[in-house]
Amino acid sequence: MEGNLGKVKKFSDDASAYNDCPTWRLGLFALNNTATNLYMIAMGYISMYASGIAGLLVTVVGFILTAMRIFDGITDPIVGFLIDKTDGKFGKFRPFMVAGNIILGVMTFVIYTTVHKVPENIRLIYFIGCYAVYIIGYTCQTACTKAGQACMTNNPAKRPKFGLFDAIYNAILFNGMQIFIASYLVPKHGGFGEIGLYHELITFTIIGSAILTSLAVFAIWTKDRTEFFGLGNKTPKIGFKDYWPVLKGNRALQMLIVAASTDKIASSVASNAAVTVMLFGILMGDYSLAGTIGTIVLIPNILITMFGTKYAQNLGQKKALVLGTWASIISYTALFALLVFGDPTQISLKNVSFMTIAFIGVYILAKGSVSVSGAFVIPMISDCADYETYLSGRFVPGMMGTLFSFVDKLISSFATTIVAFGVATIGFTERMPDVTDVSNPQIFWMTMFLFIGMPMLGWIASLIAMKFYPLDKEKMEEVQAHIQELKNA
Numbered sequence: 001m002e003g004n005l006g007k008v009k010k011f012s013d014d015a016s017a018y019n020d021c022p023t024w025r026l027g028l029f030a031l032n033n034t035a036t037n038l039y040m041i042a043m044g045y046i047s048m049y050a051s052g053i054a055g056l057l058v059t060v061v062g063f064i065l066t067a068m069r070i071f072d073g074i075t076d077p078i079v080g081f082l083i084d085k086t087d088g089k090f091g092k093f094r095p096f097m098v099a100g101n102i103i104l105g106v107m108t109f110v111i112y113t114t115v116h117k118v119p120e121n122i123r124l125i126y127f128i129g130c131y132a133v134y135i136i137g138y139t140c141q142t143a144c145t146k147a148g149q150a151c152m153t154n155n156p157a158k159r160p161k162f163g164l165f166d167a168i169y170n171a172i173l174f175n176g177m178q179i180f181i182a183s184y185l186v187p188k189h190g191g192f193g194e195i196g197l198y199h200e201l202i203t204f205t206i207i208g209s210a211i212l213t214s215l216a217v218f219a220i221w222t223k224d225r226t227e228f229f230g231l232g233n234k235t236p237k238i239g240f241k242d243y244w245p246v247l248k249g250n251r252a253l254q255m256l257i258v259a260a261s262t263d264k265i266a267s268s269v270a271s272n273a274a275v276t277v278m279l280f281g282i283l284m285g286d287y288s289l290a291g292t293i294g295t296i297v298l299i300p301n302i303l304i305t306m307f308g309t310k311y312a313q314n315l316g317q318k319k320a321l322v323l324g325t326w327a328s329i330i331s332y333t334a335l336f337a338l339l340v341f342g343d344p345t346q347i348s349l350k351n352v353s354f355m356t357i358a359f360i361g362v363y364i365l366a367k368g369s370v371s372v373s374g375a376f377v378i379p380m381i382s383d384c385a386d387y388e389t390y391l392s393g394r395f396v397p398g399m400m401g402t403l404f405s406f407v408d409k410l411i412s413s414f415a416t417t418i419v420a421f422g423v424a425t426i427g428f429t430e431r432m433p434d435v436t437d438v439s440n441p442q443i444f445w446m447t448m449f450l451f452i453g454m455p456m457l458g459w460i461a462s463l464i465a466m467k468f469y470p471l472d473k474e475k476m477e478e479v480q481a482h483i484q485e486l487k488n489a
Contacts, residue, residue, distance in 0.1 A: 020153045021223055023161060028219035029152060030165035032097060033145040033378070034173055035212035036138060039104050041177050042205040043134075044273045046111070047416065048192040051431050054116040054123060058429060062420025064128060072135045073410040077243055079139045080402025083147055091224030092398075093148040094217050096140045101213040103137025105206040112198045139405075141213070146401030150382040151223050154480055159382060160317055163375035164309040171301045171371060174271075179291030180204070182280075186287060191434055246388060246396060247403055252471045253384040257404055259321075259465035260377045266458025267370070268415035270451050274423060274432045278447040281435035283344040292349060297364045304368030305375055316473030317376040317383065322466050324373030325459050331366040336452045338362055345439075370455075373462075383471050383479075390479040393486065418454070422446055 050061045079096070086092050111130045118126045149162055181201070189197040247253065269275065281287035311320045338358055346355035385400040423433055426442040433443070471479070 020155050020158060023158070025219045025223070026149070026152055026158065026162050027165040028215050029149065030162055030169060030216075031212040031219070032141065032148070032216035033166055034169040035101060035209040035216065036104070036142050036145070037170060037173055038177075038205050038209045038212070039108060039138065041174070042108060042201055044271075045181075045192065045198070045201070046131075047420070048273065048432050049112060049198050050115070050127065052193045053195055053198070054127065055120070056124065056127070058420055058432060059424055060124070062417045064124075064131070065416040066414055068128070068131050068135055069414075069416070070410055071132060072139060073406045075136055075139045076143065076402035076406040077399070079136075079143050080147070080396075080398035080400075080405075081243075083143060083398030083402075084396050091220075092151075093144040093220055093224050097144045097148075097213060097217055097220075100137045100139070100141030100144070101209060104134065104141065105210065107131075107134035107137060108202050108206060112202050116195070139402075143398060143402050143405065146378055146381045146404060147385070147397035148220055148224075149379065150385045150395075150397040150400075151225075152220065154382075154386055154483070159379040160309050160320070160376060163317075163377075163379045164305060166378060167305040167309075167371045167375040168302050171298055171305070171367075175291070175294035175298045178276075178294045182291040183288045186435065191436065192432075193434075242394070242396070243399060243403065246392075246394070246399060249391065250384060250388050252387050252469055253400065253404065255465045255469040256377070256380055256384055259462040259469070260404070261410075262458040262461035262465075263374070263377075263455075264458075265415050265418075266455040267374075269418050269454040272415065272419045272450070274419055275447065275450045277435055278423075278433050278443055279451055282433060282437050282439050282443055283339075283447055284347050285345055285439070286348065287435045289347065289349070293360060293363065296360060297367050300364045301368045301371055304365075305371045308372030309375060316476070317380050318466060318469055318472050321373050321376045321380070322463065324369055324371075324375075325462050325466075327369035328366065328373055329456065329459050331362060331369050332452050332455060334362045335359075335366050336448065339448065339452075344444075373459075380471070383476055386476075386479050386483060387471060389486075390482050419450060422450055 047058070047061045047065065050056045051058050056064075083092060083096060086095065088095075107130055111127070111134065115123065115127050115130070149159070152162075153159060185197045185200060186192070189200075191197075276290055277287065280290040280293075308320055308324055311323065338355075342355050342358070344355075346353050347359050348356060381401055381404055382397070384404075385395070385397045388400060389395050423446065426446050437443070
């Protein structure tokens with residue numbers, strides 16, 4: 001198909017040649033992802049609540065959460081199809097963003113406040129049902145993050161800025177929430193076995209996410225219109241049957257799915273709440289370090305991400321992602337060597353030692369590198385959507401984003417199960433590891449595998465996939481030029 005299009009001239013440097021938007025709108029729209037990530041963090045502790053408060057077995061909870069993740073993936077194509085078919089008074093994306101956030105808030109409140117009160121004989125079924133409804137809300141809102149930016153701008157120099165905003169927000173969010181939980185909630189409530197901790201956590205999450213979603217809805221308001229959807233009124237209609245041809249014919253989407261999904265399962269394992277407890281709370285003996293060190297690395301992390309984004313603007317998102325991935329592999333190898341050959345208990349901000357300084361230095365490089373590589377995944381989905389318009393004339397950002405999410409979630413769904421079975425093999429069958437547990441060799445090596453080994457496997461797979469990803473900077477200029485020619489024809 002591509003070979004029949006003829007040679008297309010590159011776009012000029014004239015910004016007026018693109019569908020563009022003010023940078024501040026792009027920055028506010030990125031808050032939609034931050035809003036859903038707030039819920040992702042809150043639900044990261046669901047296994048601890050379900051096993052420690054609700055009395056469900058660790059392995060059973062791990063299996064359920066994996067099944068729900070698969071269900072999450074199954075709902076993606078359906079929601080994506082509905083998004084692509086929607087073009088009404090309130091636009092294509094705004095209705096799903098608002099409805100999704102409302103469902104998330106209601107169901108998170110219901111889960112964390114009622115599951116442990118339900119009779120034991122129906123508790124498991126009740127938990128599964130509530131979580132399934134939560135998943136539908138999560139899918140509605142997250143699908144808009146991936147799909148919506150396709151109508152915000154098609155400027156190859158502007159799209160990486162979404163990744164920059166997203167990375168900065170996530171760095172602040174994840175570090176801030178780590179401080180909030182590790183330095184405030186855990187000391188206040190004495191660990192994860194107190195229901196008050198979860199009530200306080202979800203109150204902050206529901207209010208915060210609602211505010212962020214409102215800002216994102218405002219940001220996309222002027223762009224959520226037909227004229228900014230692909231070829232405008234010339235865009236061919238699509239049906240559910242078109243999903244397979246899109247996935248089969250779009251090599252860029254295929255390779256991005258492979259790269260991102262393998263990274264996702266690895267990072268989901270490494271960032272799991274139980275793994276964080278094992279690394280900081282048990283191996284280092286001070287769980288508050290998770291939040292404190294997170295604060296220390298925050299600014300350097302943002303600066304590294306800004307550098308990576310500037311690199312992407314000059315040389316393209318593909319090259320920037322590859323560079324970030326290689327930097328992640330190198331820095332995590334150094335982190336592994338430091339923890340294996342050094343003494344993790346010497347990492348302390350009360351008595352600063354060489355081990356403390358070395359760990360913080362390597363940790364800064366490691367987290368910054370991961371942020372750089374991860375910053376471009378969502379903007380690259382929009383590139384894949386434009387590539388599909390280039391190939392077939394179809395504008396299917398909902399389909400594109402949710403096809404990506406479907407495979408991504410299907411594969412990454414096993415993260416919780418990997419952690420659950422990993423800790424079960426070292427004796428944690430009835431509960432997850434807690435800050436009160438004592439370090440031993442079994443916990444150490446399982447932490448090394450989950451925190452470092454799994455990400456390494458994901459990054460290697462990502463590098464292989466990027467070898468076959470066709471959308472470099474030059475190709476994207478050709479794609480946008482051809483789309484503009486079709487619109488003007």
